Amino acid sequence: MSNQLEFRHLRYFLAVAEDLHFRKAAERLYISQPGLSRQIKQMENDLGLKLFERHNRKVILTEAGKYLKDEFTRNLKQLEDTINHAKLIHYGKTGQIELGYVGSAMQKLIPQLLMNYRETKPDVVFSLKEMDNKKQINALLNFDIDIGFVRLEEVPKTIEKKCIKSDIFCLVLPEDHSIDKSNFQDLSQLKSESFILFDPEYSESYYTNVLQVFKDSGFMPSVSHLTIHASSIYNLVKNNFGISIVPKSLISNHIKGVKFIELDKIPQRTNLSVVWNKTNRNPLLPELLDLILSKPN
Amino acid sequence: MSNQLEFRHLRYFLAVAEDLHFRKAAERLYISQPGLSRQIKQMENDLGLKLFERHNRKVILTEAGKYLKDEFTRNLKQLEDTINHAKLIHYGKTGQIELGYVGSAMQKLIPQLLMNYRETKPDVVFSLKEMDNKKQINALLNFDIDIGFVRLEEVPKTIEKKCIKSDIFCLVLPEDHSIDKSNFQDLSQLKSESFILFDPEYSESYYTNVLQVFKDSGFMPSVSHLTIHASSIYNLVKNNFGISIVPKSLISNHIKGVKFIELDKIPQRTNLSVVWNKTNRNPLLPELLDLILSKPN
DNA sequence: CTAATTGATTACTCATAGTTATCATTTGTA
């Protein structure tokens, strides 16, 4: 079904939809009227719906036809823009950057970065893909992305890495928890709690880093839930399913029902790094890296 | 240029872009390798750019090719969604409504209307077109739109009209103008000012209505600027190019640098009306009209 | 050094887009 559909059909359909007149449309398309009639009919069969109501001496669009007229017009226009942009890329006038990131980098960093970059290079197309640390490294090696934002300490030799943000950890507690900033001294106060942590599947090295925090406090936590999204953690904590530890940068102002305590005494930090492939030849990459690395981290 | 391009080419290109291997891709597409090679080459000629770098024993995407891979994938996906939606329309499961409006109706009314409607019929596609009063009437007669929002008193016989909002006028003055709510009594206080008004080209009947306001106050205003957008009026007034009169509904909360005085004493109102074609058979229309007309205006 | 892998080239064939000629139906008009 709808596998024989070609652009030709769309062009023909749009011509008829505009003129509502097969002969005129055929003339405008430089083909014969019977040929046009047949193509439209074939298209109708193919899509499994009637595009036109043929009355004795007039042709009108069906409801579905009206809808498709608008959508196909948009679609062809978009395709044309796409091709023009591809030509710009081909002739080195502009380009695109494929960017991978772990969810936590989307909080503030990447939106800001894109806004800054867009000021100087408004034509560049960004393609954003949320992926975990491992996937980003693989994607860099295959040139599927040009640049990544990861929480990793170790990367392969061909991958370059530069830390751009060092974050302290924060405790996440339900709003009415007995411990708060005034009486908190040490993590060991919480050894009997159950914890909600980021899934090690998502970032191995982040997980071991967090576990080290507990080890340093002299206990191993009982882990009740593993999750991938910070918002799930907040929800679970709010509803008393456990408590958690997250990097400070994952905290935004408007999170209701939980409270945070900064763990500024412990040595562990979670580092957000830019990573890229040394052998990547994307001409836009050096400038983008300059922009990122020139920032006061 | 790029007029021979067909969906076939996109499908073939995407297959090769995914496999980076002509033979495997050809197999997957159930065609022979030479056929595939030729189609890709033809596509490259047609677009005027190289999609792949063919090395001795490996094929890689060019920058433009990478970009096109993403875009074409998106495009085909979108097209598929479009066709599925058209089928829903065809089988009467849902539909689309083409809606025309004068700019001033976009302020609050239409967004709210759409939000209300979407609650009950989330699948219906709205196609919004800003058009002046005359164009909307024509579009209704040609069934190019299903419903319109106009400021008109007279409409043709086949067009139905119902007033949904009656607005008083407001004076628009620069913030530091000597006249304000406390000392304003009558428009004739402003007979020596120059006025910025909506272009009669955009709405004849609105213009004559406004002129009647002045006539009733015993003077004809000197008109310094004509414009189509309310925001231009506010900007011009702010910068002391003149003062103006606008319908109250065009005023939003966050307009800086100007002040407004309601003209609640004068009899003129500017009416916003829904208009539709009696003979329109769009099955979604009656329900939409119900929703609009049931509202306390 | 041979065998396997891979994309390009060449010469063929066959499916189908497009053509010409014609029909059926309707509408406007003499």
Add this chain to the structure above:
DNA sequence: TACAAATGATAACTATGAGTAATCAATTAG
């Protein structure tokens, strides 16, 4: 009422070009 013009559908034919099989050239692996 009859005749000419208009409009889309149908049928039979043609020719363009998508797809094929066979082969080549270049490279890599064992």
